Amino acid sequence: MGKYARILYRDQIYSVEVTEQGLLTEQGEILPTEVVEWLPPAQGMMYALGLNYADHASELDFKPPERPLVFIKTHHTYTGHNSTTWRPDNIDYMHYECELVVVIGKTAKNINREHALDYVAGYTLCNDYAIRDYLENYYRPNLRVKNRVATTPVGPYIVDKEDIKDPMNLSLKTWINGELCQQGNTKDMIFDIAYLIEYLSHITTLQPGDMIATGTPKGLADVKVGDRVEVEIEQIGKLTNYIVSERAFWNKSH
Known part of the structure; x- marks a missing residue:
């Protein structure tokens, strides 16, 4: 532990x-x-949930999904605690998403929900930034929305699953420059962790180090260059990230 x-x-x-x-x-x-x-404390594939909180779906004028809306994020999108993320030039709206992340501990294929948590190593959190300008049709998070370099802070660490009594009852909060902007609770997920592991493992094989980002509740706000964004989940930790301009990010990176 x-x-x-x-x-x-x-x-x-x-x-x-x-x-x-x-x-x-x-x-x-x-x-x-x-x-x-x-x-980032894990480097596997990230299976990310869209609209997994009914209140978040409502604030985006979508109906809650009848089946999980899942998209894939790859390791180049991840960045760590206290790192920078860039806001693309000439966009109108980029928002944070505080999410509980499930880290898979052993190979999982065709798992039933009653055994699903046996395949969990632990939990971390992520800030799954979204560039709302590029969203398509029924919540289609294409590459421009969700899969850009260094736009998904993950961490700071993985908490052993044995230390989390009930992952389906944890508070989530987001601050911009110290101002509380988002509050929610994992109990309000539409599809819970056990169901998601069952669902995904019947489609693909989950590998150790793979992650499931379980969605975000309502309470979105636009982030600007210069902002300090902090996402926190009860018992898991707090993850800090700083927004810089596109030019500043790529000049520093190269």
Whole structure:
């Protein structure tokens, strides 16, 4: 049981346990949190849910779905805690999405819901930014909406599933520059975690390190260059991200 992270320190990647004393490496060294770069704690495929909260569907003028609306995000979209995400030039609306993320712990194929949580390693959270300008038809999150480089902060760490008594009753909150903008609870999901694992495992094979991003409740707001965006889930943690311009991001990256 515990919290586990991936970090970059002095040009080397470490898998660490998050403790009160700091970040414990596999070699027994303690690293202070303020000197490391946080990396996404898992690197597998992300199966992301659209409109998995009825109140969120309503605020977007959609009917709640009768079956899960699932799209795929790949590892190049992930970024870590305290990182930057870029707002594309010439868009009108880009919003955050605070989401509970299920991390798969072992290969899952054709799993029934009563056994589904046995395949969970733990939980983390993500901020699944969306560029609303590019949405198509019935909530079709194409590449321009949801699959851009470094537009999905994930982390800071994975919390062992044994430490979360009831993942279907956790509060979610989002702040922009310290102002509370979004509140919800995982109990309001349309399709719960066990159902999603069953559903997905009958379509594909879930692998260790794969993630399921379970959707966001209502309470969206546009994010601007210069904003500090924090998403938090009870018992899981708080994930911080900073919005920069397209030019600033790519100039720094290259």
